[in-house]
Every structure is written in C-alpha cells, then in structure tokens.
Amino acid sequence: MANIMYWEAIQRAHDEEMARDPLVICLGEDIGVAGGTYKATKGLYEKYGPLRVMDTPISEGGFTGLAVGASFLGVRPIVEIMSVNFAWLAMDQMFNSAAKVRYMSGGQLTAPCVFRSAGGAAHQLGAQHSARMEKVFMGIAGLRVVTPSNPKQAYGLLKSAIRCDDPVFINEHELMYNMKGEVPDGEYFHPLEGSEVARAGTDVTLFGYNISVHWCLKAAEILDKQYGISAEVVDLYSLAPLDRAGIKASVTKTHRAVVVEEDEAPVGVGSEVIAIINEECFFELDAAPVRVHSALVPQPYNHTLEKAAIPDHEDVVKAVLKMFGRA
C-alpha cells in the first residue's frame, strides 16, 4: 500500500490506462504542458505527447462534444472540466449527446467517455467557483455518476470508468486533491456501483459522499465519545445509480437516517436517498429521516458567510442529537 495524495492517485490511473491502451486520451484546459490545475495529469504530456494529452481552448461545450464524438469510434477520452461550474457549458453535449446516443441509436453507438470535474466550496472562491452540481448529473438517464471520497476511490473509480462502455461523470472535490490515503500497490478497480460502510454502527446511519463522508466520520466519533450514540457511516460513492440495497440494509439495521450533502437541498442527494428509504424500508424507521445540507444561496465570498452556508461535522452532530431528542 502506498500512502499518496488524491491527485497522485488520479494521475496514476491516467498513466496506467494510457500506457495500456493507445486509444485512451485526455483533454482539458491546462492539462498538458502546464500539468493540470490540480496536477491530476502531471507528466503525461511529456510521456504521451500532444496528440493524446490535449491542451484545449477555453471552450467547454466544444471540447466536451469533441470527446464524445471521438468516443463513438472507440477512443476513450478523459475530459477534465477545470471547475464543475463550467460544466454548465458542456452539459448539452454530456446530456443530449453522450447520455442519449446509445438509446436513440438503438444500441448502435455508445459514448465511453469519462468527464472529471472539481466541485465544491474551497476557500472564498465566490459564487461562480464553488458550485456542487452532482444533483444535476445524477438524474440523467444514460450517465453514471461517481464521487470519490479518498485516494483509493479516486484511483480505482477512474480506472473502472475508463474501461466502462458508459459515459461516467466523476465528481471530485477541490479541497481533497492534497488529501493522503492508502492506495493498493497493484492494479485496483473500484466498483462503479454500490456503497461502502465507512464505519459500522447500530443507532443511526449517516449517509455521506465525497467530502461529506469525512464530516460524517468526525461526527460519528463525537457522537460515540461524548453522547454514547453509535453511528454508522455509509459512503455513497456512486450517485447514479444509487445503491438501493445498501441504503436499505443500513437503515434496516439502525432504523434512523441522516443524509449529509454539501449541495443545496432541493432535488438533491438527500431528497433522493430519503425517497429510496420511503420506498424500500419505511416501516423500519424509528424517526423521520433528515437532511443536512447547504443554504440555498449563491456561495458567498465573505469567510464567515461562506462557512455558514456550508454544513460541517457539527451540523451533523446537531441533527443527530435533535433526532434523539437530546438537543
């Protein structure tokens, strides 16, 4: 096991897959000569050259569509969209071309594209550089959405996404690129579907994904040590499809659920997970499931307001205590 950073894990997945298959290419703004805003493609340009590591113009709709078109012929493009906020400009091609082409061609064409993008609120970047947009992607038929919460997932999910014949959106997080973690030394493919129990518990399930898994883990520790509440943390690394069986299994065990998302609440991961709980295991519940989420505001610049807009582990603790009637 190597202890490496999230960005290094992503870089390693790129490198291994590009070395294996000459049709794996990557493209995006600043990813080549400059090595990538978050270093996720560092060194690849020198190794694989400009035909396979393409510095694109600032033209999100254009280069995303180009990647989709190339994938029709069996090329495996990995598109980096520098910040998820810019993905709005690329969504027409992601949704109307990549996600639908298999269906509307009756199975003749597929778009085995990978779209990677950095989301989340970082440090005072303001409204147009702090979006969380997973909820926009996870409702699109024909698109898979995964979101790594640690380097091992970042490495293994990208490896699997590149090999998968479906278009996959990988939602990374701006604050996690320098996070360290264990990654297997040998080749490792993380499943694109499912969820993981990140911490076992018996009294309540905290559902998180990406950065909110870490808030959940921290909250679980506090709940355990200070309040004697045993929280299970479930990491929903796959947002599309969501792991219905995994959600049901955990709620059936703990009988309580809190969904923690950095995104705003409306039509989000929380609403979707709670709907699944209602459909799958309503009568197992001992309390109404709740959501912990950000405020419905364009992300403020001011540091105090910024912090107030985004949830953290303390909000998770509060929500659980309230659920247990102890707040």
Next chain:
Amino acid sequence: MKIEDKKRVLREMVLHRRFEERCYQAYIERKIGGFLHLYPGQEACCNGVMEAARPGHDYVITGYRDHVHAIKCGADPKEVMAELYGKETGSSKGRGGSMHIFDAGKRFMGGYALVGGPFPLAAGIAKAIQLKGGDEIAICFLGDAANNQGTFHETMNMAALWKLPVLFVCENNLYGIGTSIERSTAVVHQHKRVAAYNIPADECDGQDIEVVYEHARKAVDHVRAGNGPFFLELMTYRYRGHSMSDSRGYRTREEEELWKQRDPIFILRDRLIKEGATTMAEFEALEKETDAYIENEVIKFAEASPEPSVDELEKYVLADRESQLPWLTGKAA
C-alpha cells in the same frame, strides 16, 4: 462525372425525392409521429458531396433533416421508413425517430435534433480518425442557421488548430425555420465566416449536382490529403416547410417557383436527355418504378414490422450489463 454515374445518381435522387414525398403522405395519415423535416429541393447537396466522398467508408453526421443522408450512406430505405413508423426493425429500433436515424455499420453516425450539436461531434470523429491513422474523413452536413451557435465557432477553432480531417458542408437554404438568413445572420455568405479560423472554404450552386460534385471533389481531396478541415457552402432551397407544421407564410410563392425552375433532379434529367443518355419516357418509367418499390417494399415493410416490446423500454440506456460487470463490481478479469 461519368455518364453511368450520372444515371445512377439520377435514380438515387428520384428515390430520395419520392421517399420524402411518401413520408409526407404517411405523416398526414398519422403513420409517422413527431417532427418531420423533409429534404426535397436539396438533393444535389448530399448526393454531390457523397459522390465525391466514399459512402460507407467516410463518417457522416448531420442534423434532423437526415433521412436522405442516411440512405445515401447505405442505410436501407426500408429500415429508415420503419424507424419513422417507430418500429423495432427501424434503423434505430424505433427509439430514435425521424430526427435520430443511425446506421453505424454504414458509418452514418446519426441525425441530431439540437441545432449545432453535431459540429463538435464531427470534430471528435475526425480526432478519432487522426488518432487511429485511417484515410477516412468526417463529413458534417448542417444548415446555415446552425452557424450562429457557439459550437460552430468553438469547433472551427479546434478543427483548424489540430488540422482535423473534417469537411463541413453548409446547406444554405436561406431559412432557419421561418426566419430568413438576412434577418438572423450578419454575414449571408457562410463560407466567409471561417476565414477567421484559417479554414479554406468554397461556395457554389447547390442545385446542379455536377457543380456540387466538382467543388466537393476538391474539398474532399483537400481533407483526405491531411490538410485539415474544409468548409463548403452550397446554395440551395427546400421546397416544403421547415417541418410539417410550417405553412411557409414567411416567404412568397414567387420565390418558391423561381427555385423550382432550378430543380436539382430536372437539371440532371434534362442534361442526360440532351446527352442522349435517357429519354423523358424512361424518366417517367423510373418514377413509377420507384413509387412501386416504395409502396410494395418500403411501406409494406414498415407497416408489417412489429412494435418494440414495452418489456424492453429500458434497453439501450446503459451498456450491456454482463460485459460491464468487471467495472461495475470492481473485479477485473
């Protein structure tokens, strides 16, 4: 063009015209649903370009006015009609419809309903060709109004920058639905717009197939020789409304009549008669024969074909599960 090619293309263009007119009728009979965009008047464009290219070998992509382009690439007219009928035997298994005809085996990469959407896809196909090292080219047919989308400019920039083997064919029929080009576009002559991207371009009459062919040959040769993209503008006209719901109130009957004087099929027919290669009687017989083929084979096939099964509503959303299991479960082979 050689005389036998001209005779063959005349047959094909008659098929294309009669196919589209039969679609019109089937739509009135409510056999065809959705939007229906017909091609009569523009036949010399697709035919002229594809005669200069290699149908079934070069990759073609286009917008929603796509039936004729598909057939010219080699798609079976029966399957195209079955698609319009929404049948399981259709070229997209009834999941696509008029605006989404596909025949990947014939390298017809599809019709797309979002105006401007195919531009970057075409560049991507060209990128794949470049990477794989084949001698194919990508050909993108779109209308003039599509050029006002951002995708047009983004794609021209990338195609020129990376010298992609892609031919853009602008079928300038002077209208985007009911808005004339003078009212939507600052520069009427579309081939001038790509000069800013250092893309060589050409313009010609889109009604005379031999003229189109001569210009297309140079364009295709330029791209196939590895010189990067080319932009070809063909001046043409569609006889019918934009779609079936369009009553053409935005243009005059005089203008329409003027263009019908320069009908692409009649231009070729009259030339062949003059050259002694065919006669009016032969042409009329060809029309009858074509109609009989469409009625007895194409329509019959579409009518008799089964509907897709509702049990398969969710087929084709994602890749076949079995083949993807290693990546879905993480257990690589």
